[in-house]
Amino acid sequence: MKQDGKQIALVTGASSGMGRCFVRKIAEKYPFLHEIWVIARREEALRELERELPETELKVLAYDLADRRSFSALSALLKQESPRIRLLVNGAGLGNNGLVENQTPDGICDTVDVNCRALMMVTRLCLPYLGRGSRIIQLASGSAFLPQPGFAVYAASKACVLSFSRALREELRHKKISVTAVCPGPVRTDFFRAGGISISPVKKLFLAEPERVVEKALEDAARGKAVSVYGISMKLVRLASGILPEGLLAWFSGKLF
Ligand SMILES: NC(=O)c1ccc[n+]([C@@H]2O[C@H](COP(=O)([O-])OP(=O)(O)OC[C@H]3O[C@@H](n4cnc5c(N)ncnc54)[C@H](OP(=O)(O)O)[C@@H]3O)[C@@H](O)[C@H]2O)c1
Numbered sequence: 001m002k003q004d005g006k007q008i009a010l011v012t013g014a015s016s017g018m019g020r021c022f023v024r025k026i027a028e029k030y031p032f033l034h035e036i037w038v039i040a041r042r043e044e045a046l047r048e049l050e051r052e053l054p055e056t057e058l059k060v061l062a063y064d065l066a067d068r069r070s071f072s073a074l075s076a077l078l079k080q081e082s083p084r085i086r087l088l089v090n091g092a093g094l095g096n097n098g099l100v101e102n103q104t105p106d107g108i109c110d111t112v113d114v115n116c117r118a119l120m121m122v123t124r125l126c127l128p129y130l131g132r133g134s135r136i137i138q139l140a141s142g143s144a145f146l147p148q149p150g151f152a153v154y155a156a157s158k159a160c161v162l163s164f165s166r167a168l169r170e171e172l173r174h175k176k177i178s179v180t181a182v183c184p185g186p187v188r189t190d191f192f193r194a195g196g197i198s199i200s201p202v203k204k205l206f207l208a209e210p211e212r213v214v215e216k217a218l219e220d221a222a223r224g225k226a227v228s229v230y231g232i233s234m235k236l237v238r239l240a241s242g243i244l245p246e247g248l249l250a251w252f253s254g255k256l257f
Pocket residue numbers: 012013014015016017018019039040041042043045063064065066067091092093094095114139140141142183184185186187188189190191192194
């Protein structure tokens with residue numbers, strides 16, 4: 001890690017939901033940071049956040065993370081500014097529900113491109129600027145624990161995030177950089193509206209508030225935990241996924257959701 005640069009946090013998906021909550025909480029809990037870099041497509045929403053936090057220096061980066069050119073832009077900026085990234089939060093993500101046969105090619109590509117490719121690429125680009133004590137927080141999902149018929153592409157993309165995060169954690173252990181995968185159940189954000197997803201009655205029962213999930217994720221990251229799971233229901237799902245046969249889990253989650 002370069003030792004001379006300014007200390008920053010970088011948050012993707014900062015224009016709404018949990019990403020925006022992360023920016024608010026980081027501004028509160030890490031006042032020593034010189035800047036928070038915020039990434040999403042909706043520049044106006046990022047500017048609004050900037051106005052909401054006048055004490056915090058935000059660098060607004062209106063990137064479309066489904067577009068490979070955003071990686072070149074981020075890479076060039078990192079080279080130019082050479083910051084010390086204390087905290088990286090990969091929050092950008094999306095999902096569409098419905099049977100795989102009814103998914104559009106664009107819908108599948110966007111989900112995989114943002115949830116998986118962009119998360120890996122942003123992480124990769126940031127690695128040279130992370131150092132001892134830095135933390136990486138990856139927004140996976142409780143969907144990572146079990147295959148979800150009717151939400152298959154999304155659940156598979158989040159299983160990819162969980163696997164990637166666990167492996168990266170081991171790779172970075174000797175550098176004392178922690179990686180925490182955040183695996184919540186349904187959270188009250190724009191996620192469902194953005195994806196045109198109707199929330200099933202079962203999911204509605206377990207809707208969590210984004211502030212609580214984010215608070216726990218930051219605490220778990222500070223403790224160096226590998227996985228952050230908010231709420232008893234998701235803890236049970238995680239437990240069941242470790243015990244029950246995969247075929248049974250897939251059948252049951254199809255029935256339940
Ligand atoms: N809400 C839930 O129930 C839930 C549960 C488990 C996990 N998660 C995960 O948590 C993360 C945050 O989701 P959320 O619930 O906070 O949903 P959200 O409010 O819809 O936020 C999603 C964020 O991702 C950004 N994003 C989407 N596509 C993008 C693209 N092509 N380029 C750049 N940014 C993009 C959006 O910004 P722009 O639209 O401005 O680009 C937005 O800031 C996601 O990874 C999601 O999969 C959500």
